[in-house]
Amino acid sequence: MSTPAAEHGPADGIAARARGLTKAYGSGETTVLALDSVDVDIARGRFTAVMGPSGSGKSTLMHCLAGLDTVSAGQVWLGDTEITGLKDRELTRLRRDRVGFMFQSFNLIPTLNALENITLPMDIAGKKPDQEWLDRVIDTLGLRERLKHRPAQLSGGQQQRVACARALASRPELIFADEPTGNLDSRAGLEVLGFLREAVDGLGQTVVMVTHDPGAAAHSDLVLFLADGRIVDEMPRPTAEAVLERMKRFDVIRAQSDPERD
Numbered sequence: 001m002s003t004p005a006a007e008h009g010p011a012d013g014i015a016a017r018a019r020g021l022t023k024a025y026g027s028g029e030t031t032v033l034a035l036d037s038v039d040v041d042i043a044r045g046r047f048t049a050v051m052g053p054s055g056s057g058k059s060t061l062m063h064c065l066a067g068l069d070t071v072s073a074g075q076v077w078l079g080d081t082e083i084t085g086l087k088d089r090e091l092t093r094l095r096r097d098r099v100g101f102m103f104q105s106f107n108l109i110p111t112l113n114a115l116e117n118i119t120l121p122m123d124i125a126g127k128k129p130d131q132e133w134l135d136r137v138i139d140t141l142g143l144r145e146r147l148k149h150r151p152a153q154l155s156g157g158q159q160q161r162v163a164c165a166r167a168l169a170s171r172p173e174l175i176f177a178d179e180p181t182g183n184l185d186s187r188a189g190l191e192v193l194g195f196l197r198e199a200v201d202g203l204g205q206t207v208v209m210v211t212h213d214p215g216a217a218a219h220s221d222l223v224l225f226l227a228d229g230r231i232v233d234e235m236p237r238p239t240a241e242a243v244l245e246r247m248k249r250f251d252v253i254r255a256q257s258d259p260e261r262d
């Protein structure tokens with residue numbers, strides 16, 4: 001006999017799952033359907049990239065999967081916890097304990113040094129870091145010599161590495177990265193992508209990354225393509241060239257549906 005969790009919840013190896021995930025903004029005539037009944041499984045221990053034209057719903061999908069935003073309809077699970085329907089307080093705790101975030105702006109606290117920034121979320125939660133894990137993260141990211149530096153004393157790439165370490169420090173079940181290379185030059189961007197890759201391959205973490213950059217997506221195991229709030233395609237073992245070709249097809253469809261557009 002199958003349990004309700006087995007029927008509806010995620011199977012082993014699934015870090016997050018959505019079924020019929022729908023998100024509408026606004027109401028009446030001004031309603032925007034940002035996500036239109038999305039079904040998705042995020043594989044545990046893999047690096048998943050989310051791509052699609054501007055406005056296709058990438059950030060909304062990430063926010064709904066991470067419990068940062070409410071859904072209009074459908075269900076979302078993190079591991080085997082259904083997060084849709086959780087109260088704000090429970091969601092906050094779940095995010096704090098089980099999810100790591102990396103944003104385009106690093107969101108580091110200028111008055112704290114690198115180590116203090118890395119452990120801040122755990123300090124706030126009153127949790128002691130697992131020192132062995134923290135050491136591994138710091139060494140993997142090459143931050144050992146920079147721990148006493150404040151953000152202003154670090155390069156953009158180093159700051160993003162600190163943000164990456166902060167996301168990894170509590171060994172979250174899932175890391176969400178929203179354009180983590182968006183503000184970096186290509187060399188620093190490549191470095192951060194290498195570290196995210198290493199977080200998956202070397203440390204067994206699960207990463208979901210929203211990006212506009214086919215080169216960045218090529219570091220992932222699987223690219224999900226969104227268009228008009230739906231997952232319309234996916235590409236395992238992507239290359240930058242193949243992703244670029246796929247993205248061009250969106251531009252062609254757009255140009256055909258809106259010939260006036262530049």
Ligand SMILES: Nc1ncnc2c1ncn2[C@@H]1O[C@H](COP(=O)(O)OP(=O)(O)OP(=O)(O)O)[C@@H](O)[C@H]1O
Nearest residue numbers: 025026032034052053054055056057058059060061
């Ligand atoms: N808070 C909001 N209020 C109203 N509409 C919103 C809001 N957030 C997003 N939208 C709309 O929802 C749709 C999806 O937005 P979303 O930010 O998820 O797209 P995206 O693919 O991440 O875009 P981009 O690549 O430009 O960042 C867009 O049409 C957007 O205008």
